[in-house]
Amino acid sequence: MEKRLRVVEIRSEMPAGRDVEAFVVPWFDDAPSTGEWWEEAAGQWLERRGDAGEAAAWVRLGATDTPDVFVARLSAGERPAAESCRRAAGAGVRAARERGLTSVGFRMPDGADAGMWQASAEGLELGDWRYDGLRETKGRTAPPETRLLHAAEAVSADARAAVRRGRILAEAQNATRELVTLPGNTVTPRYLAETAARLGREHGFSTRVRGRDELEADGFGALLAVSQGSVEEPCFIEMEHEGGGGAPYVVVGKGVTFDAGGISLKPASGMEDMKYDMAGAAAVLGILTAAARLELPERVIGLVPATENLPSGTAVKPGDVVRGLSGKSIEVINTDAEGRLILSDALTYAQRLEPAAIIDMATLTGACVIALGHHAVAVLTASDGLADELSAAGAVTGERTWPLPLWKEYRAQLDSDIADIKNIGGRGGGTITGGWFLREFVADDVRWAHLDIAGTAWSEKAHGWQPKGATGVGVRLVHEWLRACGSG
Template sequence: MEIRSGIPVERELDALVVPWFDDADATGEWWEGPATVWLEGHGRSGEVSGWARLGAVDAPDVFIVRIDAGARPMAESCRRAAGAGVRAARARGLGSVGFRVPETADGAAWQASAEGLALGDWRYDGLRDAEGRTAAPEERVLIAGGKAGPEAEAAVRRGCVLAEAQNATRELVTLPGNVATPRYLAAEAERLAGEHGFRVEVRDRKRLEEEGFGGLLTVARGSVEEPRFIEMEHEGSGGDPVVVVGKGVTFDAGGISLKPASGMEDMKYDMAGAAAVFGIMIAAARLEIPQRVVGLVPATENLPAGDAVKPGDVIRGLSGKSIEVINTDAEGRLILSDALTYAQRLDPVAIVDMATLTGACVIALGHHAVAVLANDRGIAGELSEAGEATGERTWPLPLWKAYRAQLDSDIADIKNIGGRGAGTITAGWFLREFVSDDVPWAHLDIAGTAWAKEARGWQPKGATGVGVRLVHEWLRVRERG
């Protein structure tokens, strides 16, 4: 992505996107004509204008995105404006697109502007025939009021890498269940490891049986697709790792506790947490972050069959705890229990897991925030700050001991659901049973944020890739201390 200085007054670009802040100091005084006319009739923040000419037929088409002063941090405003603007330009069939970076932009705003252009310009059509595919995105340019310094250039590079990693995550989530199987994810991990230089190890069914991954193997019993446990490592500067874990249910029919048919096709994205781990590993390797990072993905399908796990069955996972399975559609926590148990064997400094875990999370927070449940207030606060910086906002839910009683079983150490009330919290409590209290751990429930039903800001309709930039920002700030 190129940085240029000055405003294009001739058609060297097809389109120019201008974030118009209600705060005049942020917008600058470089151009007021068409913007003033349009702003009189459009008051909603984030709304994109129709196109306006810069004063000549051969000048680029201009798209104005209005930003309410103080509505959100400038970086997130730039990210949303760039994404909305590039989507509007593409809808008109325009090729090369420039984004006017505010004159007061700092490094975070430069990074966010680059992210917005790349994230808003994403579309997956790899399964269409040649006629149905869109052309590869044309030139994307950031326009600076003056000379952009080294800080801006470094921020833009970081933003491009993160956006590309997030787009790779989006592609994995978008793929249908007959393509993105557990074996496909394992092969993709090996391909990415070779491309980006991180380590990968894949456990097949035989090895999972030998090592006692009972939770993962139990969920996989109903499917002819074999499970995989994928371990990826970015070595960094060495030392004890941060471990990121992602739920990898590549298709979730609910097992014997079968889901309703309506909307079941969406259950291909029940591996969005796993896909985010892939994106995090790509970004860690490409940005050469010093922190050692290990990514873990338990991958399986959850289908009904004659030998599938049944409600009322009692199983044992890698931890050795007995688990009464009350609902086979609460399968994600079973495979994550094995992954979290394994994660602790790596002597981690912290663990973060991501999963489309509960519909209750959508009821509680809708589609605007990631639920955070943690055994440590420090890590929850760090993730909250990272969420504000990246626009992938989080909100904490409690893990009070009173909720643990809902998981008491009459015949086993724990049961896998705690009833209708506080479903997201009891799911978090279940996971907490498999994490030592002396290891900072946070669970991110991304059920409401992994898929967008409609386009907004930098997000086209479809897979969001949530978690990649959030966790990377948390890692970056954590490393700086």
């Protein structure tokens, strides 16, 4: 993965002269005047905008010995203050990069709490991410190497710890973004396994990889069925951060490294984007990396079923019946509904670990984009309180979630005439029936939630702390949920 060396400092005094080339100021409309050197110019710009709502722009100070000032106007109360800081920091560092500036400072709001410090550090790391590893970089702007967090008051130890936590989480999310961005001829199932092993060696979590022979011996029939059409061998990746021991929190990620749809071939237009059908798997690698680096007290296990889904003379066919690790028979109506097949084996295995809870993440259904667009992660769960827990974590991290029902009536859409279940339930309620299929492989007494990230794994335009491209969604969301579980 691409390596960048950056210097991040925390200071309790404002920059002097050209101490930094860019100074990012989050401006809340209800904030009192501080009389600082940038305020008059910022105020003039805000007056010209009137009540136009949130916006951001460079403002002119008329002096050559002061930093360029980037003001991000924020509406107090529209979103949590921490997310506003994250968005402002991200937008500011992206703007500084576009100007070719080498250093940027961020003005922390007076009285900022630890959450705002963490979010601001995340924004500075997340906002300017870009992967240039496969092209000549001549003439392209480099990211600002020095980032400063400025506060008018003394900085507490809690704030410094929050900045460190924010940087680690953002770096894990950026590494996830890179994995999702790389092309399918690079990121194969074997590449995912080798990356997991390398990250485990570097950061101190264990890794076990099952290849085809072991999968056949152990009965991972659904994963093997999806892999039949490809010359790339499937694998099942298991990672563990031991933490303080106890029942593990298990995170499962769909690892289809390229999805052509199999025999139920996808349309050619847009198929190149199917390299990101392993976004859930990449997030699991990011979660385990951050858990190890942050020394989380919770025991965390990551599971990734990895394969390609391609058409060939050996590929699984519509109408075939396969039997996975659970022993249930599955009628394959559509080979492009493959993610749920490989996840059924992973969820069956996860329960053998006697987990405290299971969270699975997958770019599972196009129907999720129809239902929620690109603004929220769909949550499907039958476990009391789990949707609310994930919603609370999403409010903190800016990766918002929205629950969809798992009523029994939807299960009937998956009834098969010849098998225990079929893998699709028709057009109506596609995201819900996809979730119901997964629920079929989870015992009622197991705390489990499915996160459909099909609409949030990739962004077509830059906004706030999110550049155009892979989002790395799920890394910070799941970590915030784990922190809350640990403090409960």
